Amino acid sequence: xxxxxTLVQADPRTSRVLDETSKREIRRATLTALAxxxxxxxxxxxxxxxxxxxxSGGLQITLAVVGPTNVVKxxxxxxxxxxxxxNLRRLVRDSExxxxxxxxxxxxxxxxxxRVPEDALGEGQILVLQVPVPEPLRGVERDMNxxxxxxxxxxxxxxxxxxxxDVVRNGVITRTTGxxxxxxxxxxxxxxxxxxxxxxxLHQAPHIALFGAGREKRIYAIPPFTDVVPLTFDxxxxxxxxxxAPCRCGLVSPDGAADAYLVELPAQDGTSTxxxxxxxxxxxxxxxxxLLEAESLQEVEL
Amino acid sequence: xxxxxxxVQELGRIYGPGGAECVAGTGPEFGRSVSPTTGAVVGCxxxxxxxxxxxxxxVIGESGSGKSTVMRCIAGDQQTSTGRITLRSxxxxxxxxGSLTDSERRALRIDQLAVVYQDPSEGLDLHVxxxxxxxxxxxxxxxxxxxxxxxxxAELLARTEVPLDxxxxxxxxxxxxxxxxxxLAKALANRxxxxxxxxxxxxxxxxVAAGVLDLIRDLLEETGVAAVVVSHDFNVIETLTRxxxxxxxxxxxxxxxxxxxxEDPQDxxxxxxxxxxxx
Amino acid sequence: MTSAxxxxxxxxxxxxxxxxxxxxxxxFTLHAVDGRTVEGLRGVDLLxxxxxxxxxxxxxxxxxxxxxxxxxxxxxxxxxRILYRRAAGEVVALTELDDSAMxxxxxxxxxxxxxxxxxxxxxxxxxxxxxxxxxxGADPAEAHDLAAVTLRxxxxxxxxxxxxxxxxxxxxKQRVNLAAGxVVAxxxxxxxxxxxxxxxANRECVIEVVADLTARGASVVSVFHDLDAIRRLADEVxxxxxxxxxxxxxxxxxxxxxxxxxxxxxxx
Numbered sequence: 062x063x064x065x066x067t068l069v070q071a072d073p074r075t076s077r078v079l080d081e082t083s084k085r086e087i088r089r090a091t092l093t094a095l096a097x098x099x100x101x102x103x104x105x106x107x108x109x110x111x112x113x114x115x116x117s118g119g120l121q122i123t124l125a126v127v128g129p130t131n132v133v134k135x136x137x138x139x140x141x142x143x144x145x146x147x148n149l150r151r152l153v154r155d156s157e158x159x160x161x162x163x164x165x166x167x168x169x170x171x172x173x174x175x176r177v178p179e180d181a182l183g184e185g186q187i188l189v190l191q192v193p194v195p196e197p198l199r200g201v202e203r204d205m206n207x208x209x210x211x212x213x214x215x216x217x218x219x220x221x222x223x224x225x226x227d228v229v230r231n232g233v234i235t236r237t238t239g240x241x242x243x244x245x246x247x248x249x250x251x252x253x254x255x256x257x258x259x260x261x262x263l264h265q266a267p268h269i270a271l272f273g274a275g276r277e278k279r280i281y282a283i284p285p286f287t288d289v290v291p292l293t294f295d296x297x298x299x300x301x302x303x304x305x306a307p308c309r310c311g312l313v314s315p316d317g318a319a320d321a322y323l324v325e326l327p328a329q330d331g332t333s334t335x336x337x338x339x340x341x342x343x344x345x346x347x348x349x350x351x352l353l354e355a356e357s358l359q360e361v362e363l
Numbered sequence: 364x365x366x367x368x369x370x371v372q373e374l375g376r377i378y379g380p381g382g383a384e385c386v387a388g389t390g391p392e393f394g395r396s397v398s399p400t401t402g403a404v405v406g407c408x409x410x411x412x413x414x415x416x417x418x419x420x421x422v423i424g425e426s427g428s429g430k431s432t433v434m435r436c437i438a439g440d441q442q443t444s445t446g447r448i449t450l451r452s453x454x455x456x457x458x459x460x461g462s463l464t465d466s467e468r469r470a471l472r473i474d475q476l477a478v479v480y481q482d483p484s485e486g487l488d489l490h491v492x493x494x495x496x497x498x499x500x501x502x503x504x505x506x507x508x509x510x511x512x513x514x515x516x517a518e519l520l521a522r523t524e525v526p527l528d529x530x531x532x533x534x535x536x537x538x539x540x541x542x543x544x545x546x547l548a549k550a551l552a553n554r555x556x557x558x559x560x561x562x563x564x565x566x567x568x569x570x571v572a573a574g575v576l577d578l579i580r581d582l583l584e585e586t587g588v589a590a591v592v593v594s595h596d597f598n599v600i601e602t603l604t605r606x607x608x609x610x611x612x613x614x615x616x617x618x619x620x621x622x623x624x625x626e627d628p629q630d631x632x633x634x635x636x637x638x639x640x641x642x
Numbered sequence: 643m644t645s646a647x648x649x650x651x652x653x654x655x656x657x658x659x660x661x662x663x664x665x666x667x668x669x670f671t672l673h674a675v676d677g678r679t680v681e682g683l684r685g686v687d688l689l690x691x692x693x694x695x696x697x698x699x700x701x702x703x704x705x706x707x708x709x710x711x712x713x714x715x716x717x718x719x720x721x722x723r724i725l726y727r728r729a730a731g732e733v734v735a736l737t738e739l740d741d742s743a744m745x746x747x748x749x750x751x752x753x754x755x756x757x758x759x760x761x762x763x764x765x766x767x768x769x770x771x772x773x774x775x776x777x778x779g780a781d782p783a784e785a786h787d788l789a790a791v792t793l794r795x796x797x798x799x800x801x802x803x804x805x806x807x808x809x810x811x812x813x814x815k816q817r818v819n820l821a822a823g824x825v826v827a828x829x830x831x832x833x834x835x836x837x838x839x840x841x842x843a844n845r846e847c848v849i850e851v852v853a854d855l856t857a858r859g860a861s862v863v864s865v866f867h868d869l870d871a872i873r874r875l876a877d878e879v880x881x882x883x884x885x886x887x888x889x890x891x892x893x894x895x896x897x898x899x900x901x902x903x904x905x906x907x908x909x910x
Contacts, residue, residue, distance in 0.1 A: 216469070218500075218502050221499075222491055225495055225502070226491060226495045229494065229495070229513075230531070294509035295507045296508050296509050413742075418745070573763075573764060577765070584777075602762075606741045606742065606745060618741065619718070619741055620716070622716050623715060623717065623718060626716050627711075627718055629718055631674070634672070634673045635673070
C-alpha cells in the first residue's frame with residue numbers, strides 16, 4: 062500500500078511535463094519565428110499544468126529550449142518570489158532538472174511576465190516572454206482572414222488610424238503595455254506584456270527574445286541585433302514612463318539618471334512608496350550601496 | 364486619343380457558367396440579360412471607353428443595366444470575365460488591372476484609383492472619426508507626421524464643407540449627406556488621377572443631394588481628376604459629365620456628348636429613358 | 643462608299659473659310675411615338691468666312707436652331723458633312739470627330755449660346771461666367787476678373803452677380819449665358835436668339851458687343867428674328883425654309899430680295 066509520502070514524491074516519469082516530440086515541434090516553431098522576425102507562428106499548444114492565461118505559452122518555450130546544463134530564472138512583474146513565478150520555476154526545475162537562479166546575469170533562459178530585466182542581457186541569453194494577446198491588431202479587426210491579410214501585405218493602416226484616434230482623443234498615445242512595434246522593418250508585434258519602459262531594450266539587443274502565447278497558440282520572436290521600432294508619428298516621439306518620485310532607498314530618483322522602472326506600493330494610510338520593479342536587481346544594487354546585507358539576497362526558494 | 368487616364372476595352376462580366384458562348388441571345392435586342400442556353404447572367408458585355416484627365420464620363424442606365432457592374436469591375440470589387448482595364452498611371456497603361464493580384468489591386472486604391480460609393484458605409488469606417496477616415500488613406504500612403512496628417516485632413520474636410528468642429532466625431536454620427544462629403548474628402552486625400560462615383564447622390568434628400576452634387580461638380584473641375592459617374596439620374600449626368608454612355612441589359616446602346624444624348628437621343632431605348640426623365 | 647484602294651481625301655477648305663456645311667441632312671426618328679421620321683434639314687450648304695457674321699433667317703421651324711445644334715454636335719446628323727478650320731490651321735470634319743475630340747474643340751474654340759433662358763442651377767452669375775472662362779483655357783487666377791469685365795460689358799448690374807440665377811429675369815439670364823459664351827472669345831460662336839428677351843437698351847448693348855467680337859477676329863453664325871440686328875451685324879444672310887436654303891448672299895442683297903420675308907420677320 063502506498064503512503065502519501067510516496068505519492069507526493071516526484072515521479073521522474075510523470076514530472077516530465079513535455080515529451081520530446083512536443084518539444085521538437087515547439088523548437089521548430091521557434092526557429093521559424095526567429096527566421097521571420099515578428100511573424101506569429103502558429104503551434105500546437107499543449108495542455109500544461111498551469112491554466113491558460115497563466116503563462117502556458119512561455120512555459121512551453123522554456124521547456125522546449127532549455128538543456129540539462131542551463132540555468133533558468135523565472136519571475137513575474139519583477140518579483141521572483143511571487144506565487145506564479147515560483148510555481149513555474151518549480152515546474153521547469155522538476156521537469157528538466159535544470160538549476161535555477163534569481164540573478165539575471167547568471168541565467169541562460171529568463172522567463173518573464175511583464176518585465177525585461179534591468180540588467181542588460183548579452184549574447185547567448187534567451188528571454189522568454191509570457192504573452193496573453195499576441196495580436197497587435199486585436200482591437201482594430203476581428204476577422205481572422207483579414208488579420209492574416211493585413212500582416213501579409215504589411216497593411217497596417219488600421220493600426221495607424223487607431224493611433225491617430227488615440228492622439229486626437231487623449232493628446233497622447235495611451236498604450237501602457239503591449240506597445241506596437243515594427244520588427245525588422247516588416248511585421249508589427251504586440252510587445253505585450255512589457256511596459257513602455259522596457260520597449261527600447263528590445264531594439265538591437267544582443268539576446269534572443271521569444272514570445273509565447275499558449276491560449277492563442279502563437280510564438281513570435283526577435284533574433285539578436287534586430288531593429289524594433291515603436292510605432293509612433295514623426296512629431297510625437299515615443300516616451301517611456303516617468304519616474305514620479307524617488308524610490309524607497311533613494312537610489313533611483315527623477316533628478317538623477319532614472320535607470321530603473323519603479324512600481325508603486327500603496328500603504329494602508331493612503332500614502333505610497335515607490336520601489337524598483339526588478340526586485341533582484343534592486344537588492345544587488347542596495348548591497349553594493351551598503352544599504353543591505355549580502356546574506357539577505359537569497360530569500361527566494363529556488 | 365493621346366491623353367487618357369483610364370481605358371476600358373471589351374469589358375465583360377458573366378455570373379454563372381458558359382463564358383463567351385452564353386452571351387448569344389442576351390442583350391437589348393433580345394430584351395434579357397439571362398442566357399437562354401446556360402442561365403448565366405450577363406452582367407455586362409463588350410464595354411469599352413476611355414476617360415481623359417479633367418473629364419467626366421457618365422454611365423446612365425436603370426437598375427439591372429449593368430452600370431454598377433462596370434464600376435465595380437474597374438474598382439476591383441469584382442473580377443472581370445473578359446476584357447482589359449488599364450490606367451495611364453500604372454505601367455503607362457501596359458498592365459491589365461485584371462491581371463494584378465488582390466493585394467496589388469488594393470494598393471492602387473491608395474492613390475491611383477478612388478471610389479465614392481452610393482452607400483457611404485462602404486467607403487468609410489463608421490466607427491472612426493471623419494479625420495480618422497482620411498488619416499487611413501494618408502497613413503496607407505506613408506504619411507507619418509501627425510500634424511501634417513491632421514492639417515491635410517482638415518483641409519480636405521473644409522473643402523468638402525464638413526464643419527471642422529465635427530472632424531473628430533465618429534462618422535456614424537453624421538447625416539447621409541455629411542457622410543458623402545467625408546467619403547469625397549477621403550477619396551481625394553491622396554490626389555488620385557481617377558475617381559469613380561457610383562450614384563453619389565441617390566438616397567439623399569433633394570436639398571442635400573443638390574449641395575453634394577454642386578460640390579462634386581466643383582471638385583471635378585478643380586482637381587482635374589478623370590471621373591466616371593454612374594447614375595440613373597439625368598440631373599446628375601447633365602451637371603457633372605460632358606460625355607456619356609447609355610447602358611441597357613448589360614450593353615452600351617448609345618454613347619455621345621451629354622447634351623446630344625439629352626436633346627437628340629438616337630436609340631429607341633435612349634429616347635424612352637430621356638423622354639421619361641425629361642418629358 | 644469609297645473602295646479600299648482610294649483613300650478618302652483630306653478635308654480641305656478654301657482659304658479664308660472657317661466653316662463649310664455641305665449637303666447636311668438631319669431627320670428625327672421618333673421611336674417612342676410610332677417610329678415616324680421628321681425631317682429637320684434637307685441638304686443644307688453654308689459657307690462661313692473668317693471674321694464674318696452669318697445670320698440664319700427664316701420662320702420658326704425652318705431649321706435655324708437645328709442647324710446651329712448640328713454644327714455644335716448637339717444634334718446627330720445624317721448625310722452631309724461639316725468642315726471646320728481650327729485655329730492652328732488644320733481642317734477637321736466636325737461630323738466625324740469622336741466625342742472627346744469634339745468636347746475639346748468646344749472648350750477650346752467653339753462657343754454656343756442657347757436660345758433657352760436656362761442657366762446652371764444654384765450657381766451665381768459671376769461663378770458661371772468665371773468657370774466658363776476657366777473651361778475655355780483662362781488662368782484660374784484671372785477668371786473672376788475676366789468674368790467681371792464681361793458681365794459689366796453686358797450691362798449686368800453688379801448686385802446681380804452673386805444672385806442665384808433662378809432669381810434673374812429672362813433678359814438677365816440671357817445676358818449671363820451670352821457672357822459665359824464670350825468671356826474668352828471663341829473662334830466660332832454659334833448664337834441662338836441672343837436678344838429675344840432684351841429691352842431696347844440692353845439689346846443695343848449686346849449688338850455692339852457681338853459686332854465687336856467679329857471685329858476682333860471671331861466668326862459668328864447666328865439666329866435672329868430681329869431684322870434690324872441682322873442688318874447691323876450680319877455680313878451674309880442665309881434664308882431657310884422647310885429645312886432647305888432658299889436664298890443666301892450679302893445682307894443687303896438678300897434682304898432687298900426677300901421683301902416678303904420682311905413681313906414675316908418683323909419683331910414679335
